[in-house]
Amino acid sequence: MSEGRPSRRQHPRYNVDVQVAVSVANQRFAAHTRDVSRAGLCLVAAEPIARDTEVALELVLTFGDDGMSEPLPIVGRVAWCTKLFGAYQIGVKFVKVDEERAKYLDMFLGFLDGTLAPGGLSSQSDNLFPVRALADPDDPFAA
Secondary structure, three states, X not given: OOOOOOOOOOOOOEOOOOEEEEEEOOEEEEEEEEEEOOOEEEEEEOOOOOOOOEEEEEEEOEOOOXXXXXXXXXXXXXXXXXXXXXEEEEEEEEEOOOHHHHHHHXXXXXXXXXXXXXXXXXXXXXXXXXXXXXOOOOOOOOO
16 A cells, blocks of 8 residues: 555554454354454455355454453454465455444454453553554455
8 A cells, every 4th residue: 555545444454463263154163354444354274155145143352361352253254265275365345234243343353452351441551462463454465
């Protein structure tokens, strides 16, 4: 991306590895995220998923060695799927996000950006799993 070109993204992405249970049709398998935003996520999975496929996701945060969040169930639609290094990157846009689901998604993202911690409000320095917004929001490989 050139410096003069504005980002097309409406929401910041967080480069974070989150456990995800993926359900497609009658299949269920484990995957993990490459990044997450308010609008969707990038999955890394062993198998491809076709574009425009609706998927049911359950995201789980890990808090150190002895804690996990309750699963956040959310529905998405596959926007793209690319083979990469023996696995697949799958771009998923969240769909069917009602008011209650949006509240839980915002809370989930609060844990990712450091404004929330398992015990309540937190500062970034207290965050148990440091994450950062990607420097170039259009480049999934930016460090």
